[in-house]
Amino acid sequence: MDVQGGTSRNPGHPGVTPHRGDLFDAACPTRQLLDRVGTKWTTMLVLTVDQTDGELRFTELKRALTGISQKMLTQTLRSLERDGLVTRRVEPSVPPRVFYGLTARGKSLAQPLSQLREWAETHMPQVQLDQDAFDRSL
Amino acid sequence: MDVQGGTSRNPGHPGVTPHRGDLFDAACPTRQLLDRVGTKWTTMLVLTVDQTDGELRFTELKRALTGISQKMLTQTLRSLERDGLVTRRVEPSVPPRVFYGLTARGKSLAQPLSQLREWAETHMPQVQLDQDAFDRSL
Numbered sequence: 138m139d140v141q142g143g144t145s146r147n148p149g150h151p152g153v154t155p156h157r158g159d160l161f162d163a164a165c166p167t168r169q170l171l172d173r174v175g176t177k178w179t180t181m182l183v184l185t186v187d188q189t190d191g192e193l194r195f196t197e198l199k200r201a202l203t204g205i206s207q208k209m210l211t212q213t214l215r216s217l218e219r220d221g222l223v224t225r226r227v228e229p230s231v232p233p234r235v236f237y238g239l240t241a242r243g244k245s246l247a248q249p250l251s252q253l254r255e256w257a258e259t260h261m262p263q264v265q266l267d268q269d270a271f272d273r274s275l
Numbered sequence: 276m277d278v279q280g281g282t283s284r285n286p287g288h289p290g291v292t293p294h295r296g297d298l299f300d301a302a303c304p305t306r307q308l309l310d311r312v313g314t315k316w317t318t319m320l321v322l323t324v325d326q327t328d329g330e331l332r333f334t335e336l337k338r339a340l341t342g343i344s345q346k347m348l349t350q351t352l353r354s355l356e357r358d359g360l361v362t363r364r365v366e367p368s369v370p371p372r373v374f375y376g377l378t379a380r381g382k383s384l385a386q387p388l389s390q391l392r393e394w395a396e397t398h399m400p401q402v403q404l405d406q407d408a409f410d411r412s413l
Contacts, residue, residue: 158399163342168315175313177306204301221405249390257309261296267359
């Protein structure tokens, strides 16, 4: 839990890439990465593509991620592509068709996100009852 | 993955609390719950208190969650208390002392969050290299 040196990119060792991140190091980008991947949209997107075991088109993703806006899906896909989790393949047809898949790293995220989803779905009803009781007690 | 009835609180069955949430149901609060628990601050807070196996005071939490502001820690604690994940105990001393712990439900969240943290810390260095390459390609 202590803040350790050498976990963010350049603390005293310019150009040296660390072997591992440290969530508890305020200078380490691990916490931003966690904030990006631990969202409902990332979870739904990764689990959806992982289940198909292939690629999906934008419209197919938009249908699966019920309620997501076009803009949010575009942003989510771009952020995941930038993180090396999602692949984007353009088929040079007329008009061009774009396919999204998971990289090996993206696939490796499916298991922890599946566990988090399982936890949220299991506990949601009781959480909601507790919220109601909490709000009434104010 | 299909939208199923009966997963949010009142779809056609007023007053009936479902047994389980459904992340892919746009009307189900599971996705808001996932967005609350899948953050860096919740992850750090739950894992920190879980490791102590007891209670911590506000100042101890603030020290452990490096970089968190007083306001954000207050909000995070209150949100977790409302979700029935964190306990808040006031010791009637002068001045009163406040202790924060985990409920059984909060403890049950430690395992999935620990896995997500492990994933993020393991993959962060490579993610960052891919980000650099992505940004150079624009």
